[in-house]
Amino acid sequence: MSLVEIKDLKVHYPIRSGFWNRVTDSVKAVDGITFNIEAGETYGLVGESGSGKSTTGKSVVGLEKVTSGSILYNGKDITKAENRRKLDYNRDVQMIFQDSLSSLNPRKRIEDIIAEPLRNFEHLSKDDEKLRVLQLLNIVGLDADALYKYPHQFSGGQRQRIGVARAVATNPKLIIADEPVSALDLSVQAQVLNFMKKIQREFGISYLFISHDLGVVRHMCNNIAIMNRGRLVEIGTREDIYNHPLHIYTKRLLAAIPETNVNQRAAHRASRLAVEKIYEDQQSKYYDEDGMAYPLVQVSPTHSVALPENIAKQLASQEGEVQA
Amino acid sequence: MAENFEKHSDISAADLARLNQEAQAEATPSTAKIIWNEFKADKPAMAALVIIVGFIAFVMIGALFINTPKMMETNIMDYFDKPFTADFWLGADSGGRSVAKQLIVGSRNSIGIAIGLTVISSTVGICWGLISGYFGGYIDWGMQRVYDFTMMLPMLMMIIVLVTIIPHYNAVSLTLIFSLFYWEGTSRLIRSRTLAETQKDYVAASKASGTSNWKIIFQGIMPNISSLIIIDTTLSFAENIGVETGLSYLGFGLPTQTPSLGTMIANANDPANITLYWWTWLPAALEIIILCLSISYVGQVLRRAADASQRQGAAD
Structure with missing residues (x-):
C-alpha cells in the first residue's frame, strides 16, 4: 500500500460577483488529480506557476480546504479535519516552505520555532526538548549558539535549513517541500538539497517535492508528475519523463x-x-x-x-x- | 525514535549544559532590554517617563490620605484664598475648597478612569480585531457588522444620555459606559494588520505543526503586531484622559461632588476666574498638557524601539 493515496482531488475557489455577491464561477486550482506517494521515495510535482502544485501540496498537509476527492493516509481520509486530529496527522506529515523568512515567526527564537511541533505532539521534558533541538540543529549543520537567536539573524540558506530542522523534528514519514530552494542562489541550493537527501537516507522520509526547476527535480526525484492548469498531464519515472x-x-x-x-x-x-x-x-x-x-x-x-x-x-x- | 536522533547527531545529553551556556552568551537582547536602551539614549523621554510614573504614583498614594467628603465641604471663610500659603498651597476656589487637594484627588479620578478605560477598551479592541481578522469568513462578517453598528451610534450623545438615565453613577460605571464605545478604533486598526499577518507562511507553518488557533492568535500573531499595540495603547491613554476631562467639563462626567481634572478646568467657564482667580483652573490645565506631552514622548520611544532602523540606543 502506498504511503499517501490522492484520489480525484479537486480544489476550487468560488468567484463572487454581481449585486447579490453570489457564486458565479470558480477558479479550478486543482481539478481532479490522482497519484500515490510511496514510502521512502521522492515524488516530484512539476509545473509552471499557477498550475496548482502548491495548492496540491497544501491540501496534502491539510492547510487547504478540499472541494472534493480524497487523500488517504493509513486508510483514513485526511481531508476531514477530524481524521487529521485523531491520527496526529501532522506529526507524520510536515512541510518545508518556499519563503524561508516569512515561514519562520520573526518574533520567536530558533529554539521555540524548532520546538513548536515537539511541544504539540511529543510533550518532552524541558531538557529533553532542548537536547532534541540541539541535535536537530547539529543535523542540519548549524551551531548551538543559534538557539536563542531570531530568524532575521541568519542567511537564506541557514534559514531554510532551520525550516528543514523544524519539519524533521517529529520524525515524520512525509515532508511536503514546496519549492524549498527556489528562493536561494545556486550554491546554497545544492547545500540545502544535499541536506534534504542526507536526512532522507538517515530517517527514511518521503518527499513530495514541488518545483518548477527541472534540473533540481532530476537530481532529487524518482517519480515525477507534470501539472498543467490544475490537471496532471504526464506521470512517469525520471527515465520516462526526461528521455x-x-x-x-x-x-x-x-x-x-x-x-x-x-x-x-x-x-x-x-x-x-x-x-x-x-x-x-x-x-x-x-x-x-x-x-x-x-x-x-x-x-x-x-x-x-x-x-x-x-x-x-x-x-x-x-x-x-x-x-x- | 529518540535513538534515531542520537544516532545521526554527535550531540548527547552530556553536552547540553555546555552548549546551552554557549547559546546564552550569543543570545539576542530581549525586547524589554531594547526599549530600556532606547530610553537611556533619549534624555527628554526618560524625563517624561519619570514624570508620568512619579506623578501617577504620587496622586494614587496621596489621594489615600485625603478625606474627600470633608475636603469638598464648602467653607465660606476661605472664599478664593490666594495660593502659596501654608493652608492652601494652590489657593482655594469659590467654595473655599483647597485646589491642591482637589488636584490630587481629581487627578487620581481622571487618571484612574483613563487607565481603566484604556485597559478595557484596548483589551476588547485587540481581541476583537485579532479574532475577526484571523478567522475571516462568516465570523469576520458578523463581528464587523457589530462594529459597524456601534460605530454608527453617535458616541457623545449616547454617553450623555446614559449618564443622565443611570441614577447613581460613579467612576466605575462611567468607565464602563465609556468602554462600550472606545474599543472601536483599536479593533479596526488591529484587524487590518491581522489580515495581512494571517496570510504569512509562519501561520501556515504553525497550523502544520499542529498548534491550536488560539495559540496561533495570541502567541504567534499578537507578538508580531506588538509594536502597533504598544503605540496604540499609549496614545489612546493620552486620548482617554481627555475623554473624561472633556465630558466633566461639559458637566456630564463625574458628579459635581467628585473632583476631577475636568470639573476643575470647568472653573474657567467664569470670566472672573480666568482673569482674577487663575489658580482655580491653571494647575489642572498645565497638568493635562504636561501629562499628554510626556506620554507622547514615551510613545515615540516605543515606536523607535519597535523599528530597528530608527533606533538611537546602543546595540548593547
Whole structure:
C-alpha cells in the first residue's frame, strides 16, 4: 500500500460577483488529480506557476480546504479535519516552505520555532526538548549558539535549513517541500538539497517535492508528475519523463531548461523553436476543446499521459517505448 | 525514535549544559532590554517617563490620605484664598475648597478612569480585531457588522444620555459606559494588520505543526503586531484622559461632588476666574498638557524601539 493515496482531488475557489455577491464561477486550482506517494521515495510535482502544485501540496498537509476527492493516509481520509486530529496527522506529515523568512515567526527564537511541533505532539521534558533541538540543529549543520537567536539573524540558506530542522523534528514519514530552494542562489541550493537527501537516507522520509526547476527535480526525484492548469498531464519515472516525454507540455518544459553549451547554441535554439511550433500548430490535439488536459492514459506500467488513447499509443510507439 | 536522533547527531545529553551556556552568551537582547536602551539614549523621554510614573504614583498614594467628603465641604471663610500659603498651597476656589487637594484627588479620578478605560477598551479592541481578522469568513462578517453598528451610534450623545438615565453613577460605571464605545478604533486598526499577518507562511507553518488557533492568535500573531499595540495603547491613554476631562467639563462626567481634572478646568467657564482667580483652573490645565506631552514622548520611544532602523540606543 502506498504511503499517501490522492484520489480525484479537486480544489476550487468560488468567484463572487454581481449585486447579490453570489457564486458565479470558480477558479479550478486543482481539478481532479490522482497519484500515490510511496514510502521512502521522492515524488516530484512539476509545473509552471499557477498550475496548482502548491495548492496540491497544501491540501496534502491539510492547510487547504478540499472541494472534493480524497487523500488517504493509513486508510483514513485526511481531508476531514477530524481524521487529521485523531491520527496526529501532522506529526507524520510536515512541510518545508518556499519563503524561508516569512515561514519562520520573526518574533520567536530558533529554539521555540524548532520546538513548536515537539511541544504539540511529543510533550518532552524541558531538557529533553532542548537536547532534541540541539541535535536537530547539529543535523542540519548549524551551531548551538543559534538557539536563542531570531530568524532575521541568519542567511537564506541557514534559514531554510532551520525550516528543514523544524519539519524533521517529529520524525515524520512525509515532508511536503514546496519549492524549498527556489528562493536561494545556486550554491546554497545544492547545500540545502544535499541536506534534504542526507536526512532522507538517515530517517527514511518521503518527499513530495514541488518545483518548477527541472534540473533540481532530476537530481532529487524518482517519480515525477507534470501539472498543467490544475490537471496532471504526464506521470512517469525520471527515465520516462526526461528521455521519453510524450505530452507537448512536458516537451516544452524540458526545452526550457537552459543549456550552457555555447557551441551548440544554434542547434538548441532550433530544437526549442521546433517544440514551440508543434505546440502552436497542434494544440487541439493535446488539449480538449476547452483547452484543458485529457484524462490520463497508461502507455507503460510506469508511464501515463493525458491524451486520447489513439494519439497516446501512436506517440508512444514513435518514441519506441514498450507497450503496456 | 529518540535513538534515531542520537544516532545521526554527535550531540548527547552530556553536552547540553555546555552548549546551552554557549547559546546564552550569543543570545539576542530581549525586547524589554531594547526599549530600556532606547530610553537611556533619549534624555527628554526618560524625563517624561519619570514624570508620568512619579506623578501617577504620587496622586494614587496621596489621594489615600485625603478625606474627600470633608475636603469638598464648602467653607465660606476661605472664599478664593490666594495660593502659596501654608493652608492652601494652590489657593482655594469659590467654595473655599483647597485646589491642591482637589488636584490630587481629581487627578487620581481622571487618571484612574483613563487607565481603566484604556485597559478595557484596548483589551476588547485587540481581541476583537485579532479574532475577526484571523478567522475571516462568516465570523469576520458578523463581528464587523457589530462594529459597524456601534460605530454608527453617535458616541457623545449616547454617553450623555446614559449618564443622565443611570441614577447613581460613579467612576466605575462611567468607565464602563465609556468602554462600550472606545474599543472601536483599536479593533479596526488591529484587524487590518491581522489580515495581512494571517496570510504569512509562519501561520501556515504553525497550523502544520499542529498548534491550536488560539495559540496561533495570541502567541504567534499578537507578538508580531506588538509594536502597533504598544503605540496604540499609549496614545489612546493620552486620548482617554481627555475623554473624561472633556465630558466633566461639559458637566456630564463625574458628579459635581467628585473632583476631577475636568470639573476643575470647568472653573474657567467664569470670566472672573480666568482673569482674577487663575489658580482655580491653571494647575489642572498645565497638568493635562504636561501629562499628554510626556506620554507622547514615551510613545515615540516605543515606536523607535519597535523599528530597528530608527533606533538611537546602543546595540548593547
